[in-house]
Amino acid sequence: MPELPEVEAVRRLLEPAMRDARFERVRLRRANLRRAFVPDFTARLTDVTVTDVGRRAKHLLLSLSSGDTLAMHLGMTGGFRVEPRHAGGGAAPSEPGPHDHVVFEMSSGFVVTFNDPRRFGAMDLLSAEERSHHPTLTGLGPEPLSRDFTAEALAQACAGRRASLKVTLLDQRVVAGLGNIYVVEALHQAELSPLRRASTIATRTGAPRPTAMRLAAAIKDVLRRAVAAQSRTDYRSERFRVYDRDGASCPKRSCPGVIRRSVQSGRSTFACSVCQR
Numbered sequence: 001m002p003e004l005p006e007v008e009a010v011r012r013l014l015e016p017a018m019r020d021a022r023f024e025r026v027r028l029r030r031a032n033l034r035r036a037f038v039p040d041f042t043a044r045l046t047d048v049t050v051t052d053v054g055r056r057a058k059h060l061l062l063s064l065s066s067g068d069t070l071a072m073h074l075g076m077t078g079g080f081r082v083e084p085r086h087a088g089g090g091a092a093p094s095e096p097g098p099h100d101h102v103v104f105e106m107s108s109g110f111v112v113t114f115n116d117p118r119r120f121g122a123m124d125l126l127s128a129e130e131r132s133h134h135p136t137l138t139g140l141g142p143e144p145l146s147r148d149f150t151a152e153a154l155a156q157a158c159a160g161r162r163a164s165l166k167v168t169l170l171d172q173r174v175v176a177g178l179g180n181i182y183v184v185e186a187l188h189q190a191e192l193s194p195l196r197r198a199s200t201i202a203t204r205t206g207a208p209r210p211t212a213m214r215l216a217a218a219i220k221d222v223l224r225r226a227v228a229a230q231s232r233t234d235y236r237s238e239r240f241r242v243y244d245r246d247g248a249s250c251p252k253r254s255c256p257g258v259i260r261r262s263v264q265s266g267r268s269t270f271a272c273s274v275c276q277r
Helices: 004-018 041-045 128-132 151-158 165-169 180-189 210-230
Strands: 023-028 050-056 059-064 069-073 079-084 100-106 110-115 122-126 259-264 267-272
Touching (some): 004 079, 004 110, 023 041, 041 122, 069 128, 151 210, 165 180, 180 210, 180 267
Antiparallel strands (some): 050 059, 079 110, 259 267
16 A cells, blocks of 8 residues: 555656646546546536645645645555657557546646556545545644654654554554554664554653654654655655565664564564564
8 A cells, every 4th residue: 555655756746747737638437446436527627727736644635726626545556647648740648558547638738647456546526625524634643744743743642542653653643644664664763662552652741752752753764765765766666674574684783683574453564573672
């Protein structure tokens, strides 16, 4: 499942083709993805301009001149292809394939195609009122790369929680956009066990302990490096230091530990029992 860095990479791919551009033609090649498209989806987009290409947690949010928001989620296998629509005998965009479900023809001269073999992605066209009450866009925690995400904010969110750090960090109300892979990577960098109780990084009054400071810094660093890596390569090809490396030597210098896999709340966890405490 794409996480924050992967979704941010897609946002950056779409921005030059879609920001300040008008939808000249919208083609739906099926009636639904994970959910059915709203009945007037095409009509509400045609001749409307994209004023901003944003992201909130794992959602892509296109702000529109009509006041609506096009909220898109990649699901497990969704992705976008951006191709120039050449004129004067130049190369044309590729013909839609069997898994190309939505085609946006933009006034910028680009054709933006959404491809999703398993159709777990979603596109919701929301009015301003609907966006303010959307179940997956409200109640989210701070963006981890924003100024609002600090050791203090993380400690307050974890104070009193009996759940493990791993499970707590996957709660989108604690921090928005983090997923299983980057939680595993950040906990290893911060040298904190994924099994540690979340409340242990905060004092009784909710102030941050040194562990909270290490963890907040590690989350930001891991995500920044991942975003930078995604901009240089295909976003599904990123290699990780500990995730999915069961049996490998711990990558921390001078640590004699071995990365081992376990399962927490049905999700794979990878950690070093020597340096992660």
